Amino acid sequence: MGSETNFHSFIKYTPAITYTAKADEIRSILYISPQVEKLLGFSGQEFITKPDTWYRLIHPGDRGRVMDAVSDLRAGIEKVVTEYRIFTRDGKLLHFHDQAVAIPGDRENPPCLQGIMLDITGFVNILNDITDRRQMEKELLIYHNHLDKRVNELTAELVKANKNLQREIDRHGVTESLLQAERDKLKSILDAMDDGVCMVSSNYDVEYANPVIEREFGPVKGRKCYEYFHGVGEICLECNSRDVFAGKSVRWEYHSSSGKTFDLYDAPIRNSDGSISKLEFFHDVTDRKKDEVMLLDYQKKLRSMAAELSMVEERERRHIAMDIHDYISQSLAAVKIKLETIKHSPLSPDTLEGFNRIGGFIDEAIGYTQSLITDLSISTLQGIDFSEALEWLCNQFQERHGIRISFEKSGEINLIGEETRVILIKSVRELLNNAVKHSKAKNVKISYQSRNSKIHVTVEDDGIGFKVDHKKLRLGKNGGFGLFSIRESLNHLGGNMTVRSGSSKGTVITLKAPLKILRRGRKN
Template sequence: MELGIALGAVIVIGAVGGLAWHRRLQGRLAALEAELAVQTGEVAELNQRIRRGLEGMGAALWEWRLTDDTIHLSDLFLQITGYGREEFGTSARQFFACFHPDERDEVRGELDDYMARRTVHCSAEVRFRRKDGHYVWMHLRAVGSWDAEGRPLSLVGSFTDITAKMEAEEERDRLFNLSTDMLAVGGFDEYLQQINPAWVRVLGWSRDELMGSPLVEFIHEDDREGLEEAWTVLRQGTPVEGLENRFRCRDGSFRWLSWGSFPYPDRQLVFSVVRDITLQKQSEHQLLEYQDRLRSLTSQLSRVEDRQRRELASAIHDGLAQQLFGIRAQMVLLKYPDKVPNLRDIVIQIIDILDDTMAEARSLSFELFPPVLYEAGLEAALVWLCHNFGERTGIVCACAREGEGPELPEDMRAMAYQCVRELMNNVNKHARAGRIDVTLNYVDRFLTILVEDDGAGFDPNRQERPQEAERSTSGFGLFSIRERLRSVSGRMLVDSKPGQGARIFLSFPQPGEGMSDEPVAAEHFNPRPHFGDG
């Protein structure tokens, strides 16, 4: 009986204790629920702040719930694309249909790979069609969630409008590709990493060929040391301006390039602006060559003047002076009439010597500047020159005219006469010719004179070189003639080969006219196919 009472008491006490424990547990659970509600509110508020922050930075949020294949878009996304929420709905099919056709499969593939966990990150730059039909560039990012068995549940991500950035890059690329300068990005490993089309256009190599070998392999051996020194400076972070070297083209030739390079050591890159200065270098070389020729010409002209003085002095001494001496000797005899049996014969001899002296003086004067040049014109003067030249040298020389035209001004007429005379003297000295033909031709606005001989001929290209011309009187004769013609907008063309004689064309513009770019007058003489500038 007592045992029963004791057990009952224990049961009662246990029940009372259980009720107290249950009340305490319920209180604790209520406190936890209240704390969870607070934390849930804080998380929701934090999520809202994060959403507002992301959208404040231009990130339009979206969620793709894979369980029901619906899309939920933020207000900012709808604002960027121009759609109303009721217009767009929640259809994932409609969402993906708005991607540009060229990138639609790429986006789905990127998302599928990420959801299958074949990739760690999900990011892409895509075009999305606005309501007005235009496309905007978006940077897509997404993070996913999976259930315990690894099945994807949802994707949450953002779209950032990068249209301005992409348009700026397109404009940059357009300028990069259309630039006439050669633009390049290279690495500190001395390989080109990016080049614009100007490289291919100027040098002939393909992009892969240019970027597949170290830069130094394209540089002329004599310029490689300078390139290596430039790389050393660039790796130290110092720009290099005005580096010039010869770059090998695909056809084996070399072109001169000028480099302006700016290093970015943090990225191990060098940005370069490269210009083709081959024509400038050729012009500089031609200018130096021209200056050499002018210096040599000055020396040659000085020697020519000395020779002409000697020839004139010799002509006076051997001709006029001797004749004057003969006249003086005869005149001395007249002082002694009683010793001269026949004064009349002496006077006749004196008159004959005077006639010869006058003729020789006239011939010498004509040889220098014939009065007929100014009195009767250029054709008459050249006819006289050919006649006199033939008698003096034994070379058959003829002058002819084709066409009619106005007379040249006196100064240009004198130049034409001197040029023809110099060419004929060169033939006499160097060509071993038997015949010279001088032909005047009036065509359109030009007077062209052809001087042609059947002599030994020469290589016009060799006569263009200063060192060759310095050893050749004929070479400097041609150079001098050409420069004189250029001073009056005239031109000289040379057609000659060793052993085949020479044909030299002198073109003079008529009064008030300038030379055209084409030697039209020379064509009427039926020149040989190949011409060399004399």
């Protein structure tokens, strides 16, 4: 009797919605488990008395696909699996994984549909952003706590439900055939699931394994869970089943001998005799893990490419500056000298005035080319040390843009590796441009110091600031260097960038890079 009660309780109180529906166009509900009220806010009676309730709650964008699945079942297809969104009573939108099977009718019973709806909202939210693993871990923790709370609630309700169901059986004299029908219904639902499901007793016996589990691990044949899943003869040292049997829910990753990775969720299920079994769900995340590894590899390559791009850009800028100096500047200087020679010849006043105007144009062109050469060479400023290069950069911006820039340094750093030097100076120049063009700053403070084998360069302004969103630190609209490229270039060096800002609070950005100091006469 306890086993029968356990199965009947399981169908009603498993952490999912089970249902039986007519095989009509809108899937009119005949029975739906009590979990529907906890998840959607509607009672089971509302679904039964208003046949179109389920249809109305489905998101309009998903109805066509869901109705096609119902039509497939009515047309004779044995099982369909659909995922769709459905509205709760308070307007929230949940994602469900719905697996339904068609139950043929007989003389006494018309054909019907039986299925199980799993709330996968947490999984959908997690998978939407694998590019940010810390966010994913946070969401997994939140989802775990949510499931843990749900399982605790279900456990308490299960004990109460077992007692109520026993009284109901005694009162109404439920027959063995009805209990067997309930067991068959549960088995058909679990057998139709795409995820693996098993139950393990407190003695570590595998009480149940659905077809997905047996296809992956083979027939159970009365084996203990540690024999069946791990191929060992005793309880695993790292086994977490003890926590589950103590009433806790556990989430963990399992790597099978076949090379697959599973996301496991273990929940305690209290039996009618007071003992606890472990209900375990297996979700195959092998492909997702491969995608995560690939994403990390792409990020590493992107950092390397960003750093290499800076070096290539610097070499090209230096080459262009040399060409301008060697050809354009010298040619303009030669024209200027020749013009001065001609001016000493007998000329009319009008002609002399014309030559003076031409000389003025040439002086402007020479000044512009000299300024252009300086701008092109600004990222490395060869011939001076790192501190002098930063100070020269500050003076140039101060003169050109009328912005007050203070420069502070703590300690001396003789020479820095060429790649680190280029990236840091280019980064400071980009941050100064941002302070002038975007932050509308009036004052900027630049400082640097050597600490914990790293160089720390801080750029602080009193501008309008901005709301920091690290996921949106991307390339500028016009392909500029941008905060994204600064961050990736520093990561390539083994450093990082921190940003503190807020509306009307100014901005503080710190660049950190490992020290790779080159001393005269030897390399350290």
